[in-house]
Amino acid sequence: RNYKRQMRCRCDIERLNAPFLAIVESLIPAEEEKAKQNQLLTLLEKLICREWPEARLYLYGSCANSFGFSNSDIDLCLAIGDADINKSEILIKLADILQSDNLQNVQALTRARVPIVKLMDPVTGISCDICINNVLAVVNTRLLRDYARIDARLRQLAFIVKHWAKSRGVNETYQGTLSSYAYVLMCIHFLQQRKPAILPCLQGMEATYSVTIDNVECAYFDQVEMLRDFGSRNRETVAQLVWEFFNYWAYRHDYTDSVVSVRTGNIISKRAKDWTRRVGNDRHLICIEDPFEVSHDLGRVVDKYSIKVLREEFERAADILQYDPNPCVKLFEPY
Numbered sequence: 001r002n003y004k005r006q007m008r009c010r011c012d013i014e015r016l017n018a019p020f021l022a023i024v025e026s027l028i029p030a031e032e033e034k035a036k037q038n039q040l041l042t043l044l045e046k047l048i049c050r051e052w053p054e055a056r057l058y059l060y061g062s063c064a065n066s067f068g069f070s071n072s073d074i075d076l077c078l079a080i081g082d083a084d085i086n087k088s089e090i091l092i093k094l095a096d097i098l099q100s101d102n103l104q105n106v107q108a109l110t111r112a113r114v115p116i117v118k119l120m121d122p123v124t125g126i127s128c129d130i131c132i133n134n135v136l137a138v139v140n141t142r143l144l145r146d147y148a149r150i151d152a153r154l155r156q157l158a159f160i161v162k163h164w165a166k167s168r169g170v171n172e173t174y175q176g177t178l179s180s181y182a183y184v185l186m187c188i189h190f191l192q193q194r195k196p197a198i199l200p201c202l203q204g205m206e207a208t209y210s211v212t213i214d215n216v217e218c219a220y221f222d223q224v225e226m227l228r229d230f231g232s233r234n235r236e237t238v239a240q241l242v243w244e245f246f247n248y249w250a251y252r253h254d255y256t257d258s259v260v261s262v263r264t265g266n267i268i269s270k271r272a273k274d275w276t277r278r279v280g281n282d283r284h285l286i287c288i289e290d291p292f293e294v295s296h297d298l299g300r301v302v303d304k305y306s307i308k309v310l311r312e313e314f315e316r317a318a319d320i321l322q323y324d325p326n327p328c329v330k331l332f333e334p335y
């Protein structure tokens, strides 16, 4: 790139802080959106309860983990206790019920990796996806939300990173780039690694919350009100953190041997996880361990082409923050 090699120094980076915070502010959903979501949730609960009185409906994903932007779709999970149910049958029946109650664009996608029913509610204008018994997602949503309550900088950093990823087209798992969930885990891990640390490792502390789902033990310290001061010894601003984040992923992460692990709060080695070679379709070119399903690499969707795209985008972002005269615009320029 053709930048004058005028390195930004720390105080120049500081000047990006206010514009970054303004971007974050502009992406935060308004209060009335929450009210509309609850209105839709209540309606759906009522319809579902008639057919399956024992079932429960949970919000998960970005509308519940506090990393959601305004006007995003909502993710719902229908928890039907019985493990032996036929998900396709349930989804088709659910689609029927929803259709007859005037919900629009109702579609049962029974063959997707995560089978869902999609719908749009004409009253609130909200679109949503409903999956069945994906309770682990409900619990990891809770973990992310609890991390966000510890230090405001997590939500700020993750908003900038997600906004960058969506603008640059690298938030598309079907094209081999990373999910929003993966980016948020990268942000949490990054803040666990700052010196002094901005976030603790909740799964490394005495568990105050614990559930077992599909034989996976999910346990962590969830009394996060007690950790409100945790990061206060670290005075870094969101501008510095964004700059360091992209530098880390552009120039310092060891792609050949490192696995990012929120569960341990550390980098662990690919050898230790036996993620050194391709197994089936999992190539492990960038490794992000799921905090609960530890055999699950959120980077598994990345292939030998998309890893290049991703790394070039990390480098582009790092270079823009370092040299570009107008980084807050350039960083988010549509690709």
Ligand code: GTP
Pocket (backbone or CB within 6 Å): 060, 061, 062, 063, 065, 067, 068, 069, 072, 075, 136, 137, 138, 140, 141, 173, 179, 180, 181, 182, 298
């Ligand atoms: P946006 O919709 O992009 O704002 O973000 P989101 O947080 O809703 O993320 P996403 O649509 O990527 O995922 C929805 C939820 O599914 C996540 O918050 C997780 O709780 C859960 N999830 C669990 N495992 C996976 C996984 O392997 N991939 C993805 N994408 N999501 C997972």
Ligand code: MG
Pocket (backbone or CB within 6 Å): 061, 062, 063, 073, 074, 075
């Ligand atoms: Mg979502």
